[in-house]
Amino acid sequence: MNKAEVLEHLRAAKAAHINWVQRAKLLVQGFEVSEDAIPVNSTQCRFGQWFYSDGQKLNACRNNPQEAMAEIEQLHFKLHDIYLNIFKIYYETEKKGFFSKLLFGTKKKVTEQEKNAAKMFFEEMEKVSQKLVEELNRMERRIVAVTDEDLAALV
Numbered sequence: 001m002n003k004a005e006v007l008e009h010l011r012a013a014k015a016a017h018i019n020w021v022q023r024a025k026l027l028v029q030g031f032e033v034s035e036d037a038i039p040v041n042s043t044q045c046r047f048g049q050w051f052y053s054d055g056q057k058l059n060a061c062r063n064n065p066q067e068a069m070a071e072i073e074q075l076h077f078k079l080h081d082i083y084l085n086i087f088k089i090y091y092e093t094e095k096k097g098f099f100s101k102l103l104f105g106t107k108k109k110v111t112e113q114e115k116n117a118a119k120m121f122f123e124e125m126e127k128v129s130q131k132l133v134e135e136l137n138r139m140e141r142r143i144v145a146v147t148d149e150d151l152a153a154l155v
Contacts, residue, residue: 001054002148002151003143003144003146003148003151006054006058006143006151007140007143007144009050009054010050010055010136010139010140010143011140012046012050013046013047013050013051013055013136014047014133014136014140016045016046016047016050017045017046017047017129017132017133017136018129018133020038020039020045020046020047021079021125021126021129023037023038024038024083024086024122024125025122025126027086027090027118028086028115028118028119028121028122030115035087035091038083038087040080040083040084040087041080042076042077042079042080045080047076048076051072051073051076055069056069058139058143061142061143061146061150061151062146062150063142063145063146064139064142064143068135068138068139068142071135072132072135072136072139075128075131075132075135076132078128079125079128079129079132082121082124082125082128083121083125085117085118085121086118086121086122086125089110089114089115089117089118089121090108090110090118091108092108
């Protein structure tokens, strides 16, 4: 992969993250959103799929500190943890199987108190999302600064 492709994939992952947050916002605002449109599991969203595949190759980039990748991962986990609280408000959940962490739910009637709680969770989610996007922007700047040859050797 060349630098342009790496940047394209990073930007697509960032856009996927922003869209995921926007779908959560629509849910909290009362719009119908299918539960599978906002994956609860951090490895099932499009950003997580990129991060745990092509994104991991950026760990070897000399000007992309491993602490930055760890920070991105922690922020991503935190977002999904916060979203799980919102998911539980809007969907009846049941676990499928002893070892499964997948949640399947059906839409439920939400009280005003629950709606207010969901809004508070979403406000926290937005703050964490903003930090994640800032980290991704820093990563993008670091990738731009690397020579094409150095980056090609890594990915």
